[in-house]
Amino acid sequence: MKTFEVPVIYRSPLISAIKNKRKEQDRMKKDFTPTVLDLGAVRILLARHFGFCYGVENAIEIAFRTIEENPDKRIFLLSEMIHNPHVNNDLLSRGVQFLMDTSGRQLIPWEQLKAADVVIIPAFGTTLEIEAKLTSLGIIPLQYNTTCPFVERVWNKAGQIGQKDYTVIVHGKPGHEETRATFSHSQAGTPTVVVKDISEARLLADFITGTQPASLFYERFKGQYSTGFDVVQHLQRVGVVNQTTMLATETQAIADYIRDVMQQHYQLTPATIHERFADTRDTLCYATNDNQSAVTGMLQQPADLAIVVGGYNSSNTSHLVELCEARLPTYFISSEEKILSRAAILHYDFHHKQELQSNTFLPEQGPVSILLTSGASCPDALVEGVIRKIARFYNAEEKLEAAI
Structure with a gap:
């Protein structure tokens, strides 16, 4: 896979060494057990896969190169380039x-842009609408x-099944930038409709089967x-695609559920289901799958708590938090x-969109597994x-260096 020029400030010699070692040991990526850093009083179990994915490194490289190549121009991003x-x-x-x-x-009116300005797509x-707006201003939208x-x-998969007269069902968060772009x-x-979760998929199924009056659809799925x-x-005739950062198991559950509804409603067999349902399972992002599978593997190990690091508005990170908090105390930090x-931590409750402080973070008595x-x-x-x-709290800096 291609490697990217990412600023050194984002790199970590420690993490790079761990990832490279695991890659050597497991080139087929079939081992989802965590890496164990045993520091005596504290054991840190590091997920097999985490951190920058291909798409993020690609975006960072392009953005920083754009800044270097355009020192005398105004540079704009449509919105946050990534959620960090x-x-x-x-x-x-x-x-x-x-x-x-x-x-x-x-945040900045379109009217303030000039044709000479640089606009980076995150x-x-x-959306196609924003691309058209940039074009009208004399800016090449995809430069x-x-x-x-x-x-x-x-997007390509949605276009392919659309050409075969399937309606696209997008599993995604309706307000998320990626979902808005995919929808556009x-x-x-x-024809396209967005469902945010399995509950909305079940509601949509009621309109597929006619259980709910068609007139209610436009209110229930407004926008x-x-x-x-x-x-x-x-x-x-439908097919399911997804916002790539959604919980992979939920996307698959939604697709399987809609497929079963179509099969039963139209009395189809596995051999004829394609007449009403398009198979689109290959739209799941590899990094989303790998990171979530790594968390599932990590959760097989006994531990006292979990820490998930990432941007508070990051969809893919929040799903890792969901997986962890279902099993043990979990702290979502940036x-x-x-x-x-050692006792106090500020962490994000993404369910209620607020940062909280907990004062019983690490157990007073060791050893502790994180x-x-x-x-x-x-x-x-x-x-x-x-x-x-964390190593400093347990006076384990020397053991950490030895482990490295």
Whole structure:
């Protein structure tokens, strides 16, 4: 796989050494057991896969190269390039300005842009409508494009099944930049509807089977269906694609459920199901799958608590938190700075969108075992920072160096 030029400030000699060693031992990526850093009074179990994915490294390389190549131009990002505050703040410190926030609210009016300005498309991609707006301003919309190739693969799959007269069902968060972009590209070629979870998939199934009156669809899915959507006509042939950072098991569960509904409703067999349902399972992102599988493998080990490092608005990171918190106390932090002391930690409750302080973070009596992972947009340097800070609490710095 291609390697990228990522600023050294994001790299970690410790994490790179661990990842390279695991890659040598498990080139087929079939071993999802964690790496154990045994520091005596504290054991840190590091997930097999975590941190920057292909799409994130690609975006960072393009963005920083764009800044270097355009020293005399104004440089804008449509919105956050990735969902990590440290990376985005680095870009801001280099003079980059954000045109919109992550919800799509305009921060800088379009009218202030000039044809000579540079506009970077973030890793999530963007809508066809925004591409058209940039073109109208004299800006080439895709000249500085960091859209993840795996996001584009979802768009391509949606286009392929749309050409075969299937309606596209997008499993994603309706307000997320990637879902907005996927919805835009999909609806340009075929009727499209967004479902955010399995509950909405079940509700959609009621409209597929006619259990719910068709007229209620437009209220229940307001803002989540394409223009001209005909609930009776357009739910007869469907396929499911996803926002690449969703929980992979949920996307598969939604696809399997909709397939079963179509098979039963239209009395099809496994051999004829393709008449009503398109197989789109290959739209799941490899990094999303690997990171979530690594957390599942990590959770097989006994531990006292879990720490997940990443941006608080990162979808893929929040799903890692979900997996961990179902099994044991879990702390979602953006960096080692959130660890205030051995007892106190600031951590994010993404369910209620608030940061909390806990004062019973690490057990008073050792030994303690900690599961540790990070999101796909989190620099490895931040993970190393967490490891070193915890090691200091147990006077285990020398043992950490020995382990390295």
